[in-house]
Amino acid sequence: MDYPPHDTPLPTLADVARLANVSTATVSRCLNSPDQVVGETRKRVMKAVEDLGYAPNFGAKTLAAKQTNTFGAIIPTMENAVFARGIQAFQEELGRHGKTLLIASSAYQEALEEEQIRALAARGADGLLLIGYHRDQAIYDYLRRRSVPYLIAWSYDPAQDQPSIGFDNKSAMADLARLVIQQGHRRIACISAPIVSNDRARDRVEGIRIAMTEAGLDASDLWLIQTPYGIENGSTALRETLAAAPDTTAVMCVNDVLALGALRASKEMGLRVPADISITGFDDIEIASLAEPALTTVHVPHREMGRRAASMLMQMFKRRELPESVRLETDIRLRRSLGPPP
Amino acid sequence: MDYPPHDTPLPTLADVARLANVSTATVSRCLNSPDQVVGETRKRVMKAVEDLGYAPNFGAKTLAAKQTNTFGAIIPTMENAVFARGIQAFQEELGRHGKTLLIASSAYQEALEEEQIRALAARGADGLLLIGYHRDQAIYDYLRRRSVPYLIAWSYDPAQDQPSIGFDNKSAMADLARLVIQQGHRRIACISAPIVSNDRARDRVEGIRIAMTEAGLDASDLWLIQTPYGIENGSTALRETLAAAPDTTAVMCVNDVLALGALRASKEMGLRVPADISITGFDDIEIASLAEPALTTVHVPHREMGRRAASMLMQMFKRRELPESVRLETDIRLRRSLGPPP
DNA sequence: CGCGACAATGTAAACGCTTGCATCGGCGCA
DNA sequence: TGCGCCGATGCAAGCGTTTACATTGTCGCG
Structure with missing residues (x-):
């Protein structure tokens, strides 16, 4: 055939x-x-x-009507349940209004993200959802010039002059770090995603430093290691951390997946969590509470964020005006993986 | 602004x-x-x-050139890491050839899936990736009529006259079930996703029945419970199962997420796994080996499937001919969650 | 009975691009 | 020097819709 x-x-x-x-x-x-x-x-x-x-024929239709009823989202990776969940909610809300969602994933590559943003915009997307602030100014200019409404999610930073919905990564992580310090930890390590093009990771790391400084600790003492997303990478990072900074008593990870990897490595090394070492995450993905011991982490309302992002974006398209940025609340889920230092 | x-x-x-x-x-x-x-x-x-x-302008371009360099994928949900991973690989391979991927998620709703297939096709997708065989014949007719190349993934069934790449869900699960039976289990329960519009789940359940029959057990003794995707749902399902069929010694779940839920519920109920009850999954997602105890499951080469699906689809578009369906091998990962009955 | 208003439909001009074919120089070669 | 060829570019006809505007036919009302 x-x-x-x-x-x-x-x-x-x-x-x-x-x-x-x-x-x-x-x-x-x-x-x-x-x-x-x-x-x-x-x-x-x-x-x-x-x-x-x-x-x-869709092309002809767009050409003639200049409206596609299609929104786009560019996410760093689908393999992160956090985005998957938020985007799912985003799509559901759009669907309720007869809009279609097109998703592209950039695999955390800036160049690819740019390409995809342009592709989706050229394709006449009625609006775009982007993750985080960090990207070339040229892209923002491009979007503005073509007057494509866009909204930034998963970050909220009033200092950035961009429409956004998200949470304050910095202060959320600082809150958690305060708790860690309060437990008595002084030698803290951080396992982070690569911060160079990821403002969420960067802000979270910064949050730890802020809390350390507040507590009179030297922020430059923070042992920082960067590694790509993945459980395996989290494991490796923990081993390296402990090899280089053996007196570490608390490891704060910028996301739950890295934390899960760290948790596994700790157990494999015969360390008891939290008796010998404390571990924290960020995101509160479903398995965080299933881990053994359950993971202390920062809970983020991903679904709510997705849903509201959809409404905001549709408004932006319809009314052609910039909305107020929205700050969502996060809260700390204190679970067994965090305890006092040995 | x-x-x-x-x-x-x-x-x-x-x-x-x-x-x-x-x-x-x-x-x-x-x-x-x-x-x-x-x-x-x-x-x-x-x-x-x-x-x-x-x-x-993309619309104009498509209209004039009749080629979009865009492929589409319609997946049941992004929240399942299994699809996320396969699709990620799919996209990477497409990207290597300068093609763009557009993803839509149907939230397991047939009507929505149909709508999205049509949308993507009308939008001039050069090819479509679909999950599983089960869908209205009208959609297949539509696709054929518009001569949109499509490929079915995550299922392989020579009886279905469709181009596909995947694995044999039925025999994979049957293999696992044989192992379970071999361990001595006789009272088996199955926690499944809703099978009505999900041939993958259906085939897996069927696989268990086949193995039971082979072993001289009565396949109609299989206790079957259906529930949507999600850890929480897996937990609930396990409790219900044990309430209704308290002599169950092995619970086979059609995916790892349900299995993880079942695992958690078992522990919460004070049951030891596998001493008191055995639990198995399907997919071998990353956390399957992290669970406590590690989950016995069926390993599926998701990334390979995604990558090869991309090549096949590009071929189909370029050469305009139907390819041979590809059957991928799965293998069983025997881990601690499976043991002999008490 | 005639006129205006209005509802239903038709006409045709965009929309922004690709591409087959025509055109135009300039070059090599005899 | 003249011819044919070829590479670079221009011309213009689509591609399949939407929609402003024109046209037609009906109906109510004075």
């Missing part, structure tokens, strides 16, 4: 019009605003549509 | 042509096949493009 390029070329509006004995305008109206067409004609047209198996 | 609908309308090919003092044809060629244009002209054109901040 083959896919003839188009042996029977696809039916077009004109074909339908011919068959139904009306003009293309009428067919178009039938499809887009049926109440402008009287019952009998409409029935005839619909039958023709059915018989021909007609489906509108 | 506002998003004027288009105060300064976007620059078009014609604008660039005017500024560079060439025809639109030349500009188009500059952008799409630069070697057809001599150096100096090209430079001039590129400068104009730059100055104007020109970006091609």
Whole structure:
């Protein structure tokens, strides 16, 4: 069986019009605003549509109508449950309003993200959801110039002059760090994602430093190690940390997945958590509470964020104005993986 | 700050042509096949493009060129790491060839999936990746009629006359079930996703039945409970199972997430795994080996599947012919969660 | 009975790009 | 010097919609 390029070329509006004995305008109206067409004609047209198996050509439609009912989201990776969940909610909300969501994943590569943003914008997305602030100014200019509404999620920073919905990564992590310090920890290590193009990770690390400084500790004492996303990487990072800084008593990870890896490595090394070493995460993914011991982490309302992001973006498109940025609350989930130092 | 609908309308090919003092044809060629244009002209054109901040209009481009360089994937949910991983690989492979991937998620709803398939097809996707066989025949007809290449992943069933890449869910699960039975289990329960529109789940359940029958057990004795995807749901399902069938000694789950939930519930109920009850999963997601005890499950080469699916689909588009379906091998990862019955 | 208003439909001009074909120089070769 | 060829570029015809505007036919009302 083959896919003839188009042996029977696809039916077009004109074909339908011919068959139904009306003009293309009428067919178009039938499809887009049926109440402008009287019952009998409409029935005839619909039958023709059915018989021909007609489906509108999207490119042509966009070209003529300049609206796609399609929103786009560019996320760093699908393999992170955190984004998956937020985006799922985002899509559900859009769906409720008859909009379609197109997702692209950039695999944490800046160049690729840029390409995808441009692709989605050129494709006429009615609006774009982006993750975090960090990206080339040229992209923002491009988006503004084409007047494509965009919203930044997973970060909230009033200092950044961008419409956004998210939480304050810095202060959330600082809160957690205060708790860690309060438990008596002085030798703290941080396992982070690469911070160079990830403002969320960067802010979280910064949060720890802030709390340390407040407590009279020397922030430059923070042992920092960066590694890509992944359980395995978290494990490796913990081993390296303990090799280089053996007196560490608390390891704060910038996300739960790294923390889970660290947890595993600790156990494999025969360390008891939290008796010998404390470990914390960030995100509160579902398995955080399932781990052994359960992981102390920062809970983030991902679904709420996704849902509200959708509403905001649709508003932006409809009303053509910038919304107020929204700050969501996070809260700390204190679980067994954090305890006093040995 | 506002998003004027288009105060300064976007620059078009014609604008660039005017500024560079060439025809639109030349500009188009500059952008799409630069070697057809001599150096100096090209430079001039590129400068104009730059100055104007020109970006091609995708709709127009598709309309004229009938090729989008875009592939689509419709997955049941992003929240399942299994799909996330496979799709990530799928995208990476496409990216290597300069193609873009658009993803839509159907939240396991048939009607939504259909809508999204149509949307992506109408949008001129060069090819579509679908999950599993189960969907309305009308959709297949539609796709064929529009001659949109499509490939089915995560399932392989020679009986289905569709191009696909995947593994044999039925025999994979049967293999695992044989192992369970071999350990001595006779009272087996199965926690499944809803099987009505999910052939993968259905086949896995069927696999258990086959193994039971082979072993001389009565397949209708299999205690089956269906529940949506999610750890919490897995927990609940386990409790219900044990309430209704208290003599169960092995619980086979159709995916790891449900299994993890079951594991948690067992522990909460004070049962020792596997001493009091054995639990198995399917997929071998990363945390399966991290669980306490580590989960016995079926390992599936998700990334390989994604990567090869991309190649196949690109071939289908280029060569316009149906490929051979590909059957991938799975293998059982025997871990501590499975043991002999008490 | 005639006129205006209005509802239903048709006409045709965009929309922004690609591409087959025509055109135009300039070059090599006899 | 003249011819043919070829590479670079321009011309213009689509591609399949939407939609402003024009046209037609009906109906109610004075």
